[in-house]
Amino acid sequence: KAGVTQTPRYLIKTRGQQVTLSCSPISGHRSVSWYQQTPGQGLQFLFEYFSETQRNKGNFPGRFSGRQFSNSRSEMNVSTLELGDSALYLCASSVGQPNQPQHFGDGTRLSIL
Amino acid sequence: AQKITQTQPGMFVQEKEAVTLDCTYDTSDPSYGLFWYKQPSSGEMIFLIYQGSYDQQNATEGRYSLNFQKARKSANLVISASQLGDSAMYFCAMSYDQAGTALIFGKGTTLSVSS
Numbered sequence: 001k002a003g004v005t006q007t008p009r010y011l012i013k014t015r016g017q018q019v020t021l022s023c024s025p026i027s028g029h030r031s032v033s034w035y036q037q038t039p040g041q042g043l044q045f046l047f048e049y050f051s052e053t054q055r056n057k058g059n060f061p062g063r064f065s066g067r068q069f070s071n072s073r074s075e076m077n078v079s080t081l082e083l084g085d086s087a088l089y090l091c092a093s094s095v096g097q098p099n100q101p102q103h104f105g106d107g108t109r110l111s112i113l
Numbered sequence: 114a115q116k117i118t119q120t121q122p123g124m125f126v127q128e129k130e131a132v133t134l135d136c137t138y139d140t141s142d143p144s145y146g147l148f149w150y151k152q153p154s155s156g157e158m159i160f161l162i163y164q165g166s167y168d169q170q171n172a173t174e175g176r177y178s179l180n181f182q183k184a185r186k187s188a189n190l191v192i193s194a195s196q197l198g199d200s201a202m203y204f205c206a207m208s209y210d211q212a213g214t215a216l217i218f219g220k221g222t223t224l225s226v227s228s
Contacts, residue, residue: 031212031214033214033215033216035216035218042218042219042220042221043204043206043216043218044218045215045216045217048212048214048215050212050214055212055214056210056212056214056215058215088156090158092158094214096212096214097213098144098146098208098212098213098214099144099145099146099163099165099208099213100213100214101148101160101163102148102160102214102216103160104150104157104158104159104160105157106155106156106157107156107157109156
């Protein structure tokens with residue numbers, strides 16, 4: 001069974017630009033969650049999508065948005081990039097039932113210059 | 114507010130020894146899940162073990178076991194017979210939303226296994 005696939009693996013952007021990250025979940029998983037990992041703040045929950053609807057949202061500004069398609073693939077968009085957005089962005093998929101393990105992709109490492 | 118605390122920034126163990134990684138949590142919800150993940154230097158997060166708040170028995174998965182003490186709000190990970198490949202960062206996490214799909218993570222513990 002293929003795992004969670006995130007593309008691209010690495011991205012370099014400049015301040016003010018926008019970026020779109022992609023996540024393909026494990027086949028059959030309907031829930032996709034996004035996390036930001038930085039050395040200072042650790043791992044923080046961004047949002048979760050289930051059946052194309054945002055079901056949960058963390059405490060991030062509106063510049064961070066996402067969507068999910070009918071095949072459960074998800075994209076995350078960050079607009080007006082800031083230096084502090086440099087991070088490893090991890091996507092995780094699960095069946096979407098309470099307290100089921102989330103399976104993570106390898107992440108996209110975003111660097112802002 | 115929900116919180117996960119991992120008080121050990123780094124742990125050192127020799128091969129074949131057992132090691133316990135500490136995790137305490139705080140929540141007022143009766144229903145929650147506790148997870149442990151391993152993150153090698155390559156960056157991917159690997160799911161290790163899960164414990165539900167209503168589970169009566171401690172979870173075990175191969176060499177991993179979770180020492181769940183609900184009254185003390187602790188969920189320590191025990192790794193038996195450590196291997197060199199166990200060297201990594203270990204995160205304790207708790208689901209905190211009604212859907213059980215939003216996780217709050219601790220700061221992590223770096224485990225170093227030596228031969």
